[in-house]
Amino acid sequence: MTSRAEERLAKLGLELPPDWTPRGQFLPFRRDGAIVYLSGQICEWDGAVTHTGPAQDTPEGIKTARKAAQICALNLLYRLREACDGDLDRVDAVLRLGGFVNCTSGFGQSPAVINGATELFIALFGEDGWHARTAVGVSGLPGNAMVEVDAIVRLTR
Template sequence: MGVVSARLAELGVVLPSVAVPSGNYVPFRLVGNLLYVSGQIPRVDGVDHFFGVVGADISPEDGYRAARLCALNLVARVHAALEGDLDRVVACVQLRGFVNAPPDFQRHPAVIDGASDLLVEIFGEKGRHVRTALGVGSLPRGASVEVDAIFEVERQF
């Protein structure tokens, strides 16, 4: 068992299954040592969670939980891309978080902390990243949050 897999077990974290893309795109792309992961919404094993506008339909605390689920799906995508070897992750380079929020909402960073916190819990210092947290007028499938990321990984030859 790898270090990151052991950390997941220690945290009691089980990676969800990942679905095939619902549109004309790929879920991840490896370019050199950078792994780009497409946007993930709060879905667990094919079931969507946390619908609506953060700060209107759901609380910022539920938005935080939604962002954690998004990050869990990011990790599941990385796991698939790296054929199960999460120890190949050198660093999470960048995380972008999108919060479905009303125009006057200002707690986007606190919501996206849910994703950031989970990545650091799982990967430690390798999970620290640069980040953007934005408010948007709507998200796919009515999701409250969506996140995407770029990871630096060790190449296998």
């Protein structure tokens, strides 16, 4: 059975990625009761980084980086579906996103970039997709990825 969230995803013309092996020695998520802590996901698809950094401070560069953030969100959703035993409709609230943008010193568009992930969570979960958030510029990410995003989500029991 497909969740309503996955149906919304398909209507947006998006899909969850294929499974992949994490780049480091960590769990993709950790549950503590109804709370799921999702490890940071880079803009990676089928084992390859889709967008490398640093993000460019131009309209086209921001658009590209937003797409990278959206791919991070799709990777988070894939792991979240595992944490929900295959049912994304168990998401009660997206509590927090942490966003990291590979950029040069002085880059001030990190919030606009991470909106690429935020907007997907809101599109899929409505009011329950709104969250607290950080958006930070950094000098490097794994695989020279342009963006990495992590999340904390509360599930229904």
